[in-house]
Amino acid sequence: MEKNPLVSVIVPNYNYARYLDARIDSILRQTWTDFELILLDDASTDTSREILEKYRNHPRVSRIEFNTRNTGSPFQQWMKGILLARGKYIWIAEADDLADPDFLETTVALCEAHERTAVCVVGSRLIDGAGRVSNKDINHWGRRKGKQPGCFDGKSYALHNLYWKNYLINASGILFRREYAARLAHSAFLQMRYCGDWLFWFQMALQGEVIEVYRTLNYFRQHGAKVTVQSLQRGQGIAEDIQVVRYMEEHLPNLAPYKKRLRRGLLYRKIKRTPTDESQRQVLYQQLSAELQATDADYRLERWNQYLRWLWPWLTTRQRDRL
Template sequence: MEQPLVTVIVVSYNHSRYIRENLDSIKNQTYTNIQLIVGDDASPDNSADVIEQWLKETQYPAERNFHTNNTGLATMLNECIDLAKGKYIKLIAADDFMHPEAIEKSVSLLESLGDEYGMAFSNTHTVDDNGSIIGDISNYDSVKGMDPHTFKRELLKENRIPALTVLLKTDVIKETGKYDTKLIVEDYFRWLKISEKYLIAYIPEKLAYYRRHPENLSKIKAERIEMEVLLLQMMFDKDGILKDKINSRTHRYYLFGKLFDEYSHAYSAYPYRTKRLDIAIRNKLPTLLYKIINKIAELKM
């Protein structure tokens, strides 16, 4: 098999403890035609120094994008993608790492498929802070054998793609635009945009290692992610398949005063929104008044 150039982008923020394992997994790939780009988003630990030391020791060629001020993941990704020269792009956080055959098998699959496919992903192991394999965080293999057109609908219902396993066609990632700096779930937004125009291939093998540690997710961040997922689902739900979920969750957010402006605007444009909830949000009705209106409407039913 010919080896088209693959750009691997490693992004780090306070990952000094894990970086070597990540970079070693790139160096040990069975696929050798790799452009490595390493980025650090002004980590307060010594992540950048660890990267530099590894590059010096291994003499592995790489382009660097080290920030002096923290800008956020999306900005880092956009800058690194601008440096990419490969036909394919692999994005991976520095605390995760790859199976030796990850790139070879992903490239082989995409090279064998037609232009209608924009990306491929695989199953993944989950590892703890020390790199030991632990229980899976999700049953990604549930999509094994699924028709790729059916997968489009399933992807809208839930993000079923572990980002560390993905291989993207460079022209597809550029066609679908920059990463949104306002979103935490910038990867899910990318998958949905790609899914609008292209099919997505799945490899039923565990070709990566996702590291689960305390810094992965806070309660506040988890709540924000849940709301952002709904925001994206509203944007891409053309047939109303998620209307019950979206209206129910929006109702709950409104009652607890958790709506932010971007979400409210998106809901007002959602074709399958609940009328009285929409009126309440638009007019910023007090929650007590909204509850009374709801109660009256239920009594009339």
């Protein structure tokens, strides 16, 4: 009987033909070689199919799947790959991103050393459509930079980190346990377009431990076609933000009331600042009120909290609460 690989690498693609060869090459150059490669295409209209077919007979490639109709959700492709995977761990290597050759070697070693690992995340650098690397700090490690990897209880990580923000910004920089992910085959994250990853990582964290690796081994590409970029431009992701925060509050029994009000105030501020028309803004305010009972009083509290944090070092803020 054929031995299962330790890692399943899933490449979900939609119209990223221009990046596919470089992406797949960065996977095949990994120093850790005990992996299968699963290539998924969500009914691309460019030349993606021709490029993917070139790898049909590569010994690392176990599956190539082409959808006849676009799903409209990247997260449905994630789950399709997860259910096809045979490895103990999964790496969703987004089709437009890149990785250093020792990404798998580094993350696999840490996951194997910590038997309860649900998620292992490395640092990322931004690159543009031409592959130019940005100096922008998107990891915000602060004093953690350069230190040994941190291992956190997943429930604490969810409470102190993920409740405030999706610090796991890019799936391409994460190795996670397949067994835990397969349990989410009917999760609400599959119906989302913009914030499903945030909900997915939260649900994963609740099942085990989270490891942070304070090295940049992943390259996160930013370009106009990126779903996250479109979400920011149109403000369409905020409705899903509200849904995710509501879900978190339902599954984090130890949330302090003051912390909840601050989080709701941050959502109110995000709506206030989003570059959309006033009618859409009012719809989002109504949703925020209906789902989280948030008001402009929460916004004012959050603003005062920002000013007073300089006087009271014990005051809760997102940065101070982070593990």
